[in-house]
Amino acid sequence: MRVKKITPATFVLWILVCIVVNFFAFAPRFSDPLAGFFGFGRGLDLLLVLGYALLVYAIFRLYIKIDELNRNTTELVRELAIRNEIKLEDIDNEEE
């Protein structure tokens, strides 16, 4: 059984992302030099592009996750089907 918990490193990373995003949200002009470094005119543009990239990545991850869930469900349904192969005796016993 695989229990996946968030690692301390990931936790710290998300906290940092939260702090940085909130900081730039309240003080957008501080993001301008950073945006200039990446070739964007405004900090907001950089933020939008980063946000878009993050969303695309999130959708991709979700797709993979849903696919994995689908596969697991199929495996489960298959196992159930094979274990419960239909036997005439069982049906007749139920009917009695």
Add this chain to the structure above:
Amino acid sequence: MSDVNSEITKDVYLVVPAFNEEKTVSQIIEGIAEKGYKVILVNDGSKDKTLEFAIESKRKYPNQIFVVSHVINRGLGAALKTGMVLALKKGAKYIVTFDADGQHEIKDIPKVCRPLVDGEADVVIGARPFEDMPLSKSFANYIMNALTLIFYGRNVKDSQSGLRAFTAHAADVINIVSRGYGVSSEFIKEISDKNLKLAEVTITTIYTPETQNKGTDAIVGLRILTKMVIDLFRI
């Protein structure tokens, strides 16, 4: 005469996936059992009376017809794999997949088994002549063949055929994960990846209103294409 003798017939398991096929299921599986083959009917979460009719057929041929049922619909690929896993468990030497909608001829079963029995192939695909198909179907199937060639590097006459035959070894090594109609192309991919010997024999296809509504059309084709592209990114 290309008939496979009865000694071999008993080693052949037919896997018939069925989703809402109450009109044809009994006729198909009883027709197969009548010829001496064993049949595994995989009811894929049908909402109609497919399962009930299959059980009735099993009463007529209790030692030849086996019925398993997916509690929810999981798609053609999933149903085929369930049937193949069960056939291997039951000691099948040869496994033939056969559509439940009545589009295949029972007399084609020995034809697709012959190259396996003769040791000429590990997998046989029964190729439907595209000239016999309605235009929309043949066009979609041509495209699917082209895509199968581009993505999986294998040029086959009919990549989407539902009539296929496998040796037990081939069925065991082939790993199918597609759930829907993409399974047909995935079989080709697996045949290539696992270096299995493939043979193709021409089969007859019966076109009825039921069979016309199923299978590969443009929309299904697009879905399969999307799946193929996504699979490229999968490790």
